Amino acid sequence: xxxxxxxxxxxxxxxxxxxxxxxxxxxxxxxxxxxxxxxxxxxxxxxxxxxxxxxxxxxxxxxxxxxxxxxxxxxxxxxxxxxxxxxxxxxxxxxxxxxxxxxxxxxxxxxxxxxxxxxxxxxxxxxxxxxxxxxxxxxxxxxxxxxxxxxxxxxxxxxxxxxxxxxxxxxxxxxxxxxxxxxxxxxxxxxxxxxxxxxxxxxxxxxxxxxxxxxxxxxxxxxxxxxxxxxxxxxxxxxxxxxxxxxxxxxxxxxxxxxx
Amino acid sequence: xxxxxxxxxxxxxxxxxxxxxxxxxxxxxxxxxxxxxxxxxxxxxxxxxxxxxxxxxxxxxxxxxxxxxxxxxxxxxxxxxxxxxxxxxxxxxxxxxxxxxxxxxxxxxxxxxxxxxxxxxxxxxxxxxxxxxxxxxxxxxxxxxxxxxxxxxxxxxxxxxxxxxxxxxxxxxxxxxxxxxxxxxxxxxxxxxxxxxxxxxxxxxxxxxxxxxxxxxxxxxxxxxxxxxxxxxxxxxxxxxxxxxxxxxxxxxxxxxxxxxxxx
Numbered sequence: 001x002x003x004x005x006x007x008x009x010x011x012x013x014x015x016x017x018x019x020x021x022x023x024x025x026x027x028x029x030x031x032x033x034x035x036x037x038x039x040x041x042x043x044x045x046x047x048x049x050x051x052x053x054x055x056x057x058x059x060x061x062x063x064x065x066x067x068x069x070x071x072x073x074x075x076x077x078x079x080x081x082x083x084x085x086x087x088x089x090x091x092x093x094x095x096x097x098x099x100x101x102x103x104x105x106x107x108x109x110x111x112x113x114x115x116x117x118x119x120x121x122x123x124x125x126x127x128x129x130x131x132x133x134x135x136x137x138x139x140x141x142x143x144x145x146x147x148x149x150x151x152x153x154x155x156x157x158x159x160x161x162x163x164x165x166x167x168x169x170x171x172x173x174x175x176x177x178x179x180x181x182x183x184x185x186x187x188x189x190x191x192x193x194x195x196x197x198x199x200x201x202x203x204x205x206x207x208x209x210x211x212x213x214x215x216x217x218x219x220x221x222x223x224x225x226x227x228x229x230x231x232x233x234x235x236x237x238x239x240x241x242x243x244x245x246x247x248x249x250x251x252x253x254x255x256x257x258x259x260x
Numbered sequence: 261x262x263x264x265x266x267x268x269x270x271x272x273x274x275x276x277x278x279x280x281x282x283x284x285x286x287x288x289x290x291x292x293x294x295x296x297x298x299x300x301x302x303x304x305x306x307x308x309x310x311x312x313x314x315x316x317x318x319x320x321x322x323x324x325x326x327x328x329x330x331x332x333x334x335x336x337x338x339x340x341x342x343x344x345x346x347x348x349x350x351x352x353x354x355x356x357x358x359x360x361x362x363x364x365x366x367x368x369x370x371x372x373x374x375x376x377x378x379x380x381x382x383x384x385x386x387x388x389x390x391x392x393x394x395x396x397x398x399x400x401x402x403x404x405x406x407x408x409x410x411x412x413x414x415x416x417x418x419x420x421x422x423x424x425x426x427x428x429x430x431x432x433x434x435x436x437x438x439x440x441x442x443x444x445x446x447x448x449x450x451x452x453x454x455x456x457x458x459x460x461x462x463x464x465x466x467x468x469x470x471x472x473x474x475x476x477x478x479x480x481x482x483x484x485x486x487x488x489x490x491x492x493x494x495x496x497x498x499x500x501x502x503x504x505x506x507x508x509x510x511x512x513x514x515x516x517x518x519x520x521x522x523x524x
Binding site for chain 2: 006007008009010011012013014015017018019021022023024025026028029032076079080083084086088089090095098099101102105106107108109110112113114115116117119120122136139140193194196197198199200203204214217218221226229230233236237240
């Protein structure tokens with residue numbers, strides 16, 4: 001038996017790197033959020049948020065837009081995912097690839113392309129363009145996890161339901177839909193999270209007329225209001241955390257966030 | 261059933277048409293010289309010529325150069341760091357393993373804007389002048405987790421007996437590493453490299469927060485600044501078309517590679 005070398009130490013440089021550039025920065029957000037300019041501990045940044053109607057309004061409006069976007073993506077995306085996973089309706093895998101590819105195209109480019117489309121159609125930029133652009137940007141993130149779940153689903157369940165006399169509608173409502181819920185949950189998370197945290201997209205799609213919460217955070221950071229900006233970032237993280245808990249964890253994101 | 265199928269196919273392709281319409285319009289209008297998008301002033305390749313001859317204002321040219329060099333460097337560093345880390349994590353057990361894997365997940369789950377702000381605050385607190393180096397560090401920090409995720413499955417698939425056999429047959433541990441383990445994880449490393457490069461050239465939010473105010477621009481931040489000034493520089497249309505095609509090609513390669521490994 002040859003002497004084996006334990007290479008667990010090889011993880012050490014990366015562990016240190018993670019501590020420095022992943023953990024520590026998040027600690028910095030916490031520190032800045034609970035400090036004033038002079039560095040003493042305070043809740044003033046959070047009090048300031050609740051006393052700034054404009055920021056609270058932007059915050060609520062962003063949640064509204066994110067919810068609308070998520071619902072629209074679900075309504076448009078679920079049928080698409082279902083059709084693609086159903087071999088009697090769709091055999092080609094090209095459509096699947098075509099739906100997933102835009103996930104990896106620069107969001108700014110996709111957004112400007114939407115602006116171009118609206119210009120081309122002589123349609124006005126505004127809330128309509130904002131919602132169209134958001135759905136356009138994030139639809140693949142809804143379709144992909146749902147498609148994955150439906151595709152992996154054991155087909156013998158639906159066959160059993162059919163054999164036992166369930167109508168196609170019943171099979172869908174009682175078997176397919178409940179079994180696809182994990183995919184729906186991670187789809188909701190993967191759309192809601194980036195929608196609530198985008199900035200730049202809204203400015204470009206509405207000619208600066210509509211502002212979302214991400215832009216508020218960015219403006220504060222840019223104008224040197226780091227403590228307040230950090231507090232706002234923390235509030236955003238809180239909302240995302242709550243959504244994550246409600247949609248039942250993040251296991252799928254890990255799987256889906258990786259390779260296509 | 262036939263009618264259903266037709267309806268289903270119509271739905272899919274209508275949705276795809278809607279999704280690709282914007283980018284197709286940009287691609288079409290990259291072949292005309294009109295300043296404003298939507299005006300067709302006849303077919304012309306001049307915008308492409310301007311783009312590749314470098315006669316476009318030099319700031320766009322340097323933005324392209326920065327994007328590519330940051331992309332290549334962060335992909336190289338991430339691949340090296342991530343592959344070494346994956347071998348280490350593979351050998352770790354218990355709490356330490358869970359801790360590293362947990363931290364490895366954070367950059368993938370965190371929204372871009374939070375990652376950007378967090379790194380910005382770190383660099384400010386550390387008193388670093390933000391510029392090329394801080395952007396590079398930031399990109400390595402969000403690319404490396406994906407390399408780890410690409411390499412880990414290859415290590416898990418590996419038959420540990422092969423490594424042991426190499427040692428039994430007299431290979432030194434480092435020889436066994438280079439001759440046995442490296443060839444097995446190489447596909448994962450290459451996928452990780454391509455993925456890192458794609459993520460890096462694609463990034464906007466993190467770059468914006470970590471680029472500082474010394475005038476460093478990447479393609480994304482340049483496009484952003486240009487769009488905010490109102491009206492896109494016409495040369496950006498062929499550029500977007502080219503970027504779209506390059507990303508498309510990279511993705512097809514990655515997909516093809518995953519497909520090939522699955523078949524094996």
